[in-house]
Amino acid sequence: TRLTEAEIEFRRKTIYQEILEESRCVKRGNFTGIETADLRLLFKKYDVIYFGRKCEELTSSPNSLRFRLSKRMTSAAGKTYQRRPRHLQTRAADYEIAISTTLLLETFNEEMRPITVSGVLCVDRLEALQRIFEHEMLHLIEMLVWDHSSCSADRFREMAHRLFGHLQNTHQLITPREIAQKKYGIQPGQRVKFTFEGRRYFGVVNRVTKRATVLVPDANGERYSDGKCYLKFYIPLPMLTPVGDEEIER
Ligand SMILES: [Zn+2]
Structure with missing residues (x-):
């Protein structure tokens, strides 16, 4: 029917x-x-x-x-x-x-x-x-x-x-991904800065769900497929500030 x-x-x-x-x-x-x-x-x-x-x-x-x-x-x-x-x-x-x-x-x-x-x-x-x-x-x-x-x-x-x-x-x-992009300008690959436990970090967003996974270059971190070492952070989106390329390469 x-x-x-x-x-x-x-x-x-x-x-x-x-x-x-x-x-x-x-x-x-x-x-x-x-x-x-x-x-x-x-x-x-x-x-x-x-x-x-x-x-x-x-x-x-x-x-x-x-x-x-x-x-x-x-x-x-x-x-x-x-x-x-x-x-x-x-x-x-x-x-x-x-x-x-x-x-x-x-x-x-x-x-x-x-x-x-x-x-x-x-x-x-x-x-x-x-x-x-x-x-x-x-x-x-x-x-x-x-x-x-x-x-x-x-x-x-x-x-x-x-x-x-x-x-x-x-x-x-x-989706949280869309909110991240529209409201905070955050998407995978985006370079960001954030403060965590009083320290300022620069990194690259790897994944976005309700929080973002941010990889921060660090010799003590885990080795990733690009051969470099990163520390991994899970950061709430409002705590991330997108930055341009110059700032992170300073
Ligand atoms: Zn289905």
Whole structure:
């Protein structure tokens, strides 16, 4: 069955409203706190409205399904796992859906650009969460039914479009990397200065997550692939000052 745009919109809005009414934490579209119980609630809503409680049934004993909120996921917005405990002789599997709170909570703040998830424009965190969750529900269903899931394959894309109106399998939430670049001018390769325990250091940004990994040339440091030795620092972004080439080579 292909759902009409109006039907998809109606289901979206219904779930959105019910979450706001029933959740303990999520009381407005741009919620500032969320708990794993909210993911279970979302799961139940989608399962009832879309799948006639089939997902609940398929993930119950001997299978299991857990939900997790992740602060450490800084590029993927959601992930669905299927694990088969090796010691068991059965085909029973543990499923887990993880959702990034970092991406949700760092988006819909003061950014000027529109945010789409799965190719659908989202105006607040709950809408974005629903799009992510719809995507992960499909991964779960593919795993349950076909044992294997891929969101770049035709089957997934066709279902995502038919059931949820998704147009893409990507998100454009604001990542820590983007914040680092826009707000602090920090990106990998950028030369920076910072103060750490009272000392001033000059170094090069190697990696950016919520903090930056900065490599500082130092004879006592660890040897890297370029043959030079560096000390490694994890520095919060606001503590870094980008510097030009002249300053570090002084
Ligand atoms: Zn996917």
